[in-house]
Amino acid sequence: MRILQGVDLVELERFREVFSRHPSFAQDLFTDAERAYCESRRDSSVHFAGRFAAKEAVLKALGIGITTGIDRAFREVEVSRTDSGKPMLHFHGWVATLSDRLRVRQTTVSISHSADYVIATVILLSQVG
Numbered sequence: 001m002r003i004l005q006g007v008d009l010v011e012l013e014r015f016r017e018v019f020s021r022h023p024s025f026a027q028d029l030f031t032d033a034e035r036a037y038c039e040s041r042r043d044s045s046v047h048f049a050g051r052f053a054a055k056e057a058v059l060k061a062l063g064i065g066i067t068t069g070i071d072r073a074f075r076e077v078e079v080s081r082t083d084s085g086k087p088m089l090h091f092h093g094w095v096a097t098l099s100d101r102l103r104v105r106q107t108t109v110s111i112s113h114s115a116d117y118v119i120a121t122v123i124l125l126s127q128v129g
């Protein structure tokens, strides 16, 4: 088993700024279910930022940089929630193909918010290597 790890820290003020300048981000980067959850919360940006960080952390763990220019990959990483609120990862499309290629057998994600920052960490267990 090989551990693939990713982490991402989002500065909330900057995130809110970029998000308000590009309203299409919500549509471009998040799935319908993610948007429904975030928009149901009092301060949706905080929850969007957590999911954004989780997506970036997944791409880091998989070895794909954001600089690869793959907006689509953001929508192909989906964060859902259990009944208790625990976040879970789902991969679609090309990200799922890559994850299969790396024989990823287990995934975990954890998200935390403070007044100024949001952080997400991701661990993927791969059977390759």
Ligand SMILES: CC(C)(COP(=O)(O)OP(=O)(O)OC[C@H]1O[C@@H](n2cnc3c(N)ncnc32)[C@H](O)[C@@H]1OP(=O)(O)O)[C@@H](O)C(=O)NCCC(=O)NCCS
Binding pocket: 046, 047, 050, 051, 081, 083, 084, 085, 086, 087, 110, 111, 112, 113, 114
């Ligand atoms: C999980 C918990 C420790 C979060 O702590 P917190 O300091 O309030 O919040 P943080 O900013 O650190 O983290 C928030 C994130 O924790 C994650 N989280 C929420 N519930 C979780 C759980 N049961 N297990 C793991 N992670 C959880 C979510 O990703 C959440 O962000 P999101 O709403 O954008 O998805 C706290 O909510 C808790 O003790 N929950 C226990 C389960 C519970 O009582 N659930 C209530 C539903 S009945």
